Amino acid sequence: NIINAIKSGFLGNIPVLVTVDEGGLVAVHETEFLTNPGCPRKTHLFWGLDIHAESRLVAVSANSHVISIFNLGMNSSSDKDASSDDAPMNGFKTKRLSGHENNIPNVRFSPCGRYIASCSIDSSVRVWNIKTSQTVAIFK
Numbered sequence: 001n002i003i004n005a006i007k008s009g010f011l012g013n014i015p016v017l018v019t020v021d022e023g024g025l026v027a028v029h030e031t032e033f034l035t036n037p038g039c040p041r042k043t044h045l046f047w048g049l050d051i052h053a054e055s056r057l058v059a060v061s062a063n064s065h066v067i068s069i070f071n072l073g074m075n076s077s078s079d080k081d082a083s084s085d086d087a088p089m090n091g092f093k094t095k096r097l098s099g100h101e102n103n104i105p106n107v108r109f110s111p112c113g114r115y116i117a118s119c120s121i122d123s124s125v126r127v128w129n130i131k132t133s134q135t136v137a138i139f140k
Helices: none
Strands: 003-011 014-023 025-030 044-054 055-060 066-073 093-097 104-108 115-119 125-129 134-139
Touching: 003 044, 014 044, 025 055, 055 104, 066 115
Parallel strands: 044 104
Antiparallel strands: 003 014, 014 025, 044 055, 055 066, 066 093, 104 115, 115 125, 125 134
């Protein structure tokens, strides 16, 4: 398949390469050895991609008008906060944020990892609280 987007960064202290193909397959590859096939996730036709290293979160926006956030630190012994009640994902493995009325070409985590901003072809920018899955601000 054709890769639509690629992003390098860290999940915790592990260097990774995140790719999303035209079919919506999200793959996270550890780049230290490039032998781990990653942890593929399936979503709709992909648009935007972001990584929050400290929280070990990957966000993908899609043609489905939904943002999917994957918690890749849930079973990590080196990241004690990834599954805690105070963490942005509040112990969830995946969250889906709905509210835009059209495609979402871009998503970005806040530096603290508790919020995510999204822009849509519906001419709006939303700021979301990841823990509550609620929109906290809308700009048009």
